[in-house]
Amino acid sequence: VKTLHQLGERTLICRLARLLPTRADVRAGIGHDVAVVAGDHTHDLLLKSDALIENLHFLSQTPPRQIGHKALARVLSDLAAAGGEPLWVLINLVAPHSENPKRLCAIYRGLASLARRHRIAVVGGDTTEGPTLELHVFAVGRAPHNTTLLRTGARASDVIFVTGTLGGSLRGKHLRFAPRLAEGHWLRAGRWATAAIDISDGLATDLAHILEMSGVGAEVQTEKLPIAAAVFQGLETEGPDFSKAWKSWARSSPRLGKNPVTFPKVRKQQAALAHALCDGEDFELLFTVPRRKAAALAKAWRKIFRTRLTPIGVITKQKPKLVWLANGQPLKFRGAGFEHFR
């Protein structure tokens, strides 16, 4: 193995993680959505960083305010899944010397607007010349001791819930989404959820993360999945030849283009499903709730939030088996979410 292309992001992270030291005051480190470390006598600190890179996470024609919004919103989405309260942010900016300062100001206005909405302070960072525009956002948040929602904690018979809709985020949502901070905070504070993650690489990949870290399996009823309207818009404009349509969608999407999902038999329903499972950048919450609390949760949720909430399946003992069902019948689905370098 001589390149990252051959190795892939996940194997790389495993290899690097083994080399790195930890401390006794680290409650959750590498492998989790956010790091959890000892804070004060009432709260843990949550640490999270994410990168936003031109031509990968946004394009040169993307409205600058949306670039800034997305840079911060991505990190906030992870804190939301953890149920944390974001507090302070640092930004490392990389830009070519030919970059237009007005565009940068507009990017920062988009970021500042979201920061203000959640009472977050931008307290520092670094500015460096580099080949392409990048924003690296580092956020510090907090949550009361030992209450942070993590990928671990899902148990057999828990009900799996997802917020909002899935798929087709590239048609606009990935630049404009509102991180589910209020929902995540409520889930954590009410001790409703046993595990949670935000869907950034697609439901298929992110649910697998929960299963792996919790040592459980899952059955998902695919007919229940809240597939975004944007997915069907895409399929309709693509015409009746769905095999061709799929390839064209994959080509038009830089993220999908790199990891085309392979179908044994491509059908419209399956194409829509593949989008919902694999597109990524949904930035919705995926979480598990003990079965005895599930009905009460759904009722309480509807009183507080307008955000759609859908039970999509259950956690099973068969670790780490992930079974996709269509009206009770197992579905042969082999897909993968987004992975860097591949």
Next chain:
Amino acid sequence: VKTLHQLGERTLICRLARLLPTRADVRAGIGHDVAVVAGDHTHDLLLKSDALIENLHFLSQTPPRQIGHKALARVLSDLAAAGGEPLWVLINLVAPHSENPKRLCAIYRGLASLARRHRIAVVGGDTTEGPTLELHVFAVGRAPHNTTLLRTGARASDVIFVTGTLGGSLRGKHLRFAPRLAEGHWLRAGRWATAAIDISDGLATDLAHILEMSGVGAEVQTEKLPIAAAVFQGLETEGPDFSKAWKSWARSSPRLGKNPVTFPKVRKQQAALAHALCDGEDFELLFTVPRRKAAALAKAWRKIFRTRLTPIGVITKQKPKLVWLANGQPLKFRGAGFEHFR
């Protein structure tokens, strides 16, 4: 102004900083070496991030372990100047898919070795495909309430001290330096220093930061400056034509090449001085101490540290005037440290 090249890094930061929100619990934000925010009932939290980019901060032939060492050491140098204790680190890695995984592992070993030495945990980060190799390091540290050493706080008649030697860092020191964590911690804990900064952009630039933020001036006795041997090695191999020698040095150094220091009359002594003042990446501590404590500090220092300590001048009331003296005579020196995009 249509490009960052025309605007420069400092003006850009001023413009962006104005757009960004803060919070009541932020004790020091943008404009400081580290951000200081409310921690627990005994300590403040210190937050710092820095970027390390291929072909700017290191070259493709740089030994990989030194790349990792430098990535972390740069951030620790800022925490050292603040007198802080580093605790947790996140790393955003950007790499092309053609990158060799073995080189990355070696880079992380260099970083991990330094982290272990200072009992720092690497708790997370992000891995992304991008055009060039970059390491963005985010560090969280702490210091007892209201004791963090900042750029503010220098007062007229304070003595200015510098650790180690200055200049010529590109001949190797910039990749191998030990961040002055023990020294910074001792300075803060003993309440010796009124202000402090680490010298990353050159003494001329970094002293100016202290003067500006403290609202004071300074007189520096240039004949006292501890100029690194590497500077003179450079000059000697360059031969007797120092004007030419200077240009050749500037060409051979990517950082200097971008901001060549202009001399009215280039002489050997001045060339050496210019290196000491402007090369940057010395990663030494620059700090101010009340006059009445200066002798006691020097005595106490020698008992504990082998690190060289040199008084180089005094703080004056004439803000923000920075006077360079050579044996009591004012020196006409117009130089500038490193600035991105220019």
